[in-house]
Amino acid sequence: MSKDKQHHHDHHNHHDHGGHDHHDHHDHHEHMDNGDHGHHHHHGDFKQIFLRSLPIGLIIMWFSPLMGLDIPFPFQYTFPYSDILATVLSTFLIFYGGKPFFQGAVGEFKEKSPGMMALVSLGLGVSYLYSVYAVIMRYVTGEYLMDFYFEFASLILIMLLGHWIEMVALGNAGDAQASLAKLLPKEAQVVLQDDSIEQRPVTELKVGDTVRVQAGENIPADGEIIRGTSRVNEALLTGESKPIDKSVGDTAIGGSTNGQGTLFIKVSQTGDSSFLSQVQSLVTEAQGNPSRAENRAHQVASWLFYIALGVALVTFVAWWAIADLQTSISYTVTTLVIACPHALGLAIPLVISRSTSLGANRGLLVKDREVYELTTKSDTMILDKTGTLTTGEFKVLAIDSLSSDYNEDELLAIMAGIEGGSSHPIAQSIIEYASEENVNPVDFTSTEVVSGEGVVGTYQDTEYKLVSQKVYGKSIDIEILPGATISILTKDGEALGAVSLGDELKETSKELMTILKDKGITPIMATGDNENAAKGVAGTLGIDYRANQSPQDKYDLIKSLQSEGKTVIMVGDGVNDAPSLALADVGVAIGAGTQVAIDSADVVLTQSEPGDIESFIELSFKTNSKMNQNLLWGAGYNFIAIPLAAGLLAPIGITISPALGAILMTLSTIIVAMNALTLNLDD
Structure with a gap:
């Protein structure tokens, strides 16, 4: 996805992308973005590759005995030369359906970090090549050798399906650069x-x-x-x-x-x-900064790759010594095919898919799977003030009478009357407040906006003015609310009353601060607003703040926190926040934010509610733990199956029949799928 932070969000990443328009979700497919093959990353392409491979894969599975067994399964159909047809179809399938995996594996080896792609490619390559050899030998020597076309086809289909599920779940991100230009x-x-x-x-x-x-x-x-x-x-x-x-x-x-x-x-x-x-x-x-996310699925696949390779090597040598070359090859191939992680291929995509639909119901859109992991490791959150913690709209906070002749409603009626013709946001909020309080504005005979001063108006032959505190120039005795802007109503130069206006705190802002602190995340408010406004809000929330922040200042703040080893979440909504959203480990764009902010973020919250940030944090922790559980289930199968497939217990008569291997494989895939479905958010 063209939010290239995605490309770089992977510390195994490459910077030789051929263009930035592809959809790049990492871990088990993170390395397919090598060179200019990135377009495979788009979920449309995965869908296309999967749907085209599906009928061919199913025909191969139909023609090929499961793990070479001669048991006639109801879904199996063999006839003279059906194995040759399976060979032809598999040859097409390995070049078409297998292409993204082999490209991915090349990328992983270039990075000296073999993982999921290498593991899948190994399983596909070995099962295909051995099967071709087995079929040729049948016709040349008449000796029946077991082939692995069934496993080959099922592995390709499951892996393509896993990628497609995840691509669909994570959706498409726009391009921050294009939105800025607009x-x-x-x-x-x-x-x-x-x-x-x-x-x-x-x-x-x-x-x-x-x-x-x-x-x-x-x-x-x-x-x-x-x-x-x-x-x-x-x-x-x-x-x-x-x-x-x-x-x-x-x-x-x-x-x-x-x-x-x-x-x-x-x-x-x-x-x-x-x-x-x-x-x-x-x-x-x-976006050019590589992310510091550790990719666990990649690491698990990496361990399995080395384990499978190591065990296969030992198996090959040991069985050749104990028996003969043919037995040795047979055990070695079985080991490598069984090591292939069907369940791992779906372990993460299914959790992501479930998590994405849970999030979408609450207006949380997560574009990048590493976000979940990074969020659970984060220790600092930078929040914008206007529109994030506060409503971003001016509201009347208080009206104070400074003259015994006027009560607050009378003052409000005069203020709303004098502001009647103005479209200024302060004027609008006073008029709105009057209608909420059921106070009718008085009818001024004339009003006029005096540039840089305020409003002047005539009512019952008396001149009133509503001016800023600065223009009035004398001190007044009212309680100054944190972050408030004050206007003074005067008659013949004497103050009658004052109105305090401010950007209201959202109801859930305080609760969010408590939750962040509970999770060990330190909130810092960074705002372009002035010192007084910032200090007021930060004081009420009891958090640290930075005022008068330009986009460059926010960017530098995140950079300096990251250089201290902190993992930073940034929450913001404007163009001014876009660079920070892209630089932070996790960028959260909120609400009616600009398209630019949305494009440069990893997470989009469709409403600007602090409570949604809270839901997102909860979703991250839960998704992360489900992904860990699934990795354990998915990899656990391999840790049992690989040694058995290698014939470790053959001397005492326990070998894993290829069919049992397949059943175990299916079982671990089902467990992983069921576990993903138990992911839920608290109401």
Whole structure:
């Protein structure tokens, strides 16, 4: 998947990917992304390979006795030369269905880290080659040698199915780079010397050009405002929750959205030096960092590979010495075929599939299986403030009367009246609060917004003003709530009352902090907001914080924590969080976050509820433990079957008949499947 962090999330990874558009889920198929074969990683391709291989595989199994036994199973059908037909079909199947596994094995050997792919390729290669040899010998010497076409075909089908199940479960991730590019308009309106307007592609803008940006449009490039005033929404880029007043001399960031006025902007940065471009290069850099996830399924497969190879070698030498070459080859091949991990092939995909559907019911989308393991090892969580811990919307927190002539409802009626014509978020929240409290706004005869000061209005021939604390300029005696913005209502310069507005904490934020601390995860709030707002929220939650954080600051914070050996989860929602989401060991994008954040994260929570972060942590711990149990069951079968297949107990008359091997294999696969289904989340 093109979120390349996925590519790199594997510490056995390779950096020679042929393009970044493939779906790369690791562990038992992590190495198929070698070179330019990555497209095999897309679940569409696995589906196609599996569905095309299925009829051929089933025909081979139908024509081939199970483990070479002569028992006529109801699903078996042999006729003269059916073994030759099975050989032809198997030859097609090993080149078509087996291709991703052999490519994966080559990747693993290049990395000097053989694992699942090497193990599967070994089983497929040995069972195919020996079977071809057995069939040729039947016709050349007339001697009946057992073939392994049944095991060969069933192994390929189960492995392809396992990959497809997991690919479907983990779904497709978008491309963070493409989404970043979408924030900039394709065309800009360039103002020429004679004041006429020319449409020009954004890519052709030069420093010094003047562009016109109308209401509701995205700003095409970084620059300085030379004409016009407006309110610009930079929330996606900087994380600042309120739209920001902009007038002549202020800077504008490319990709932010212009509010209601028309702005003329002189371009100061284009291309690589622009804000968005810097975010883009941070994302690219983050995605180039190999992850520190240990891949347990890969490790288990790696041990099995070496064990199977070792045991096969000893078997070959021992039986050749005890009996003859033919007996020796027969035991050796049986060992290598039985070592093949049918159950391991499904052990993880089935848990992932179950976990994904449980998560999806709660709006949790996990794009990368290593996330579960990394989450359980994490010790630090960086959380954005606006929209993550707080609602991101301004609410009236308190109204205080500063004059004995007015009670709070009367003050609210005047404030709502004076703000009647304004679309400013603070005005809107006061008007909304009045309607919630069933207070009717008073009818002002005239109101006017005074730029940079506030609102002035006339009611019953008296002039009222609602201004910021800074404009009022005198101290007032009210309780200042943490993180609040305060506006003062005055009449003839005298303060009548004050309204405190703030970005409200979400109900589940406090509970989340408790749960994180219980799991040994230290929460740190990192926000682009100012010191006062940040301190207020962090104080209420009792956590550490960093204020005024630019995307680069958040990125550096994560980098420094990781360099201290910490495993970091980052939770955020804006473009400003994208580089950090990509760099963190686990990136969690929340809610109505931007497409860019969603693309650069490993986990997407469709609602912005802190309670969902809690569910995700619980899901990770439970999924992780199920994966461990399944690895144990899947590998446990091999630890019993391999020595028996090698004829370890043959001297005392106990050998594993190939049929028993197959039954044990099926049994371990069923146990693994049943265990996966018992995964559940608490309600």
